[in-house]
Amino acid sequence: MIPTKRLVMIPGPVPVSQSVLSKLGSEVKAHTDPEFIAEFQQLLAELRSIMNCDGIAFLVAGSGTMAMEMAIANIANEKDKVLVCSNGHFGDRYISICKNRGLDMTTLEAEWGMSVTPEEVDRKLSEGKYTVAVVTHVETSTGVELPLKEMAAMMKEKHPEVLFVVDGVAAGGGVEVDMSWGIDVYFTCTQKAFCCVPGMSVTWTGSRALKKREEMGSIRESYIDYARWIPVMTDTRKYWGTPAVNNISALKESVRIMLEEGLEERYRRHREHARLIAEAMSAIGFRILAKEGYRSPTLSIFLYPENMPVDDAAFRAVCAAEGSLVAACLGDYAGKGFRMGHMGNLDKHMLISGVAAIERAAISCGLDVEPGAALAVMQRGLAGKY
Numbered sequence: 001m002i003p004t005k006r007l008v009m010i011p012g013p014v015p016v017s018q019s020v021l022s023k024l025g026s027e028v029k030a031h032t033d034p035e036f037i038a039e040f041q042q043l044l045a046e047l048r049s050i051m052n053c054d055g056i057a058f059l060v061a062g063s064g065t066m067a068m069e070m071a072i073a074n075i076a077n078e079k080d081k082v083l084v085c086s087n088g089h090f091g092d093r094y095i096s097i098c099k100n101r102g103l104d105m106t107t108l109e110a111e112w113g114m115s116v117t118p119e120e121v122d123r124k125l126s127e128g129k130y131t132v133a134v135v136t137h138v139e140t141s142t143g144v145e146l147p148l149k150e151m152a153a154m155m156k157e158k159h160p161e162v163l164f165v166v167d168g169v170a171a172g173g174g175v176e177v178d179m180s181w182g183i184d185v186y187f188t189c190t191q192k193a194f195c196c197v198p199g200m201s202v203t204w205t206g207s208r209a210l211k212k213r214e215e216m217g218s219i220r221e222s223y224i225d226y227a228r229w230i231p232v233m234t235d236t237r238k239y240w241g242t243p244a245v246n247n248i249s250a251l252k253e254s255v256r257i258m259l260e261e262g263l264e265e266r267y268r269r270h271r272e273h274a275r276l277i278a279e280a281m282s283a284i285g286f287r288i289l290a291k292e293g294y295r296s297p298t299l300s301i302f303l304y305p306e307n308m309p310v311d312d313a314a315f316r317a318v319c320a321a322e323g324s325l326v327a328a329c330l331g332d333y334a335g336k337g338f339r340m341g342h343m344g345n346l347d348k349h350m351l352i353s354g355v356a357a358i359e360r361a362a363i364s365c366g367l368d369v370e371p372g373a374a375l376a377v378m379q380r381g382l383a384g385k386y
């Protein structure tokens with residue numbers, strides 16, 4: 001039997017375009033090659049403009065977790081009072097990173113499926129002399145999108161002295177962001193909605209946060225120290241650590257694809273596809289973990305229907321064999337549903353195939369629904385019959 005192509009429908013890595021992959025296989029250029037230097041410099045300018053960043057985009061090899069650490073290490077030390085908000089697993093990871101750093105930290109936690117609100121954050125920040133606040137734009141364990149624009153507007157109006165840091169790993173490139181809303185540091189990594197391979201992250205840092213870094217003097221870190229990278233990121237002829245030349249060329253191609261689609265269209269498409277997939281999965285009885293009004297455009301957590309005899313691991317194995325690789329749930333939701341990524345450059349074929357494989361797997365695992373019920377929703381939506 002011909003094996004079924006397996007789509008990577010997890011919240012990163014995501015399916016990557018062939019033109020991007022080709023860059024990885026091209027001859028390795030020296031990081032001192034003028035062609036590479038120009039390409040790198042141009043990419044950094046494009047990255048800054050995508051987020052409307054008035055400072056520097058640090059493009060450094062290392063996964064999203066490195067960016068979490070880099071973002072905080074450069075703007076906070078033991079003297080800072082930091083508020084870390086968590087909407088789930090990755091927010092909790094940030095709490096543990098800040099705890100390890102010995103920061104004077106307070107936490108604000110939302111129930112899974114919900115987000116901390118601007119009112120709650122405002123109230124917390126009003127209680128003490130905070131210097132930094134951290135939130136997660138899209139929480140990957142719950143599929144919750146934080147109301148970032150409202151949150152940033154609140155920060156700008158009520159707490160202008162507090163630096164506002166956003167973990168945008170599961171959002172950046174798929175969800176609207178504009179740092180002029182009032183965001184000081186925003187970061188993501190390349191294997192999520194930027195639709196490239198794993199291995200690098202981008203930490204956009206605005207002028208206010210750069211000023212704070214300068215005031216801090218020397219810090220303990222070296223590889224992730226802004227001060228070491230600023231010369232490189234402002235003049236790519238300079239050297240600190242060897243840049244990941246092929247990954248950078250690949251990301252340049254990913255960004256070209258993003259800009260060719262147009263950011264506004266890209267963000268609209270992500271919302272539209274998320275809505276369609278949610279409707280399709282609801283049509284066959286799956287429930288959505290994230291509360292209405294807080295559902296992310298980039299990924300969803302679907303909870304198994306009550307009437308489905310569930311063996312979670314078996315379901316995901318069948319799903320993979322049918323052609324969609326989906327992820328397990330985290331925390332208390334482990335075993336109760338699955339996580340599906342729908343970010344990046346998913347075309348209509350991938351969307352239909354992705355949902356079709358999930359539907360086939362659910363039916364063969366005992367869910368009693370009419371085959372095609374979920375697909376019909378997708379088809380109607382993609383044919384513009386909504």
Ligand SMILES: *Cc1c(COP(=O)(O)O)cnc(C)c1O
Pocket residue numbers: 011012063064065066090136138139140167168169170189
């Ligand atoms: C994936 C993810 C991370 C961690 O990124 P890695 O590349 O796996 O280190 C951090 N935060 C969020 C919100 C994520 O989705």
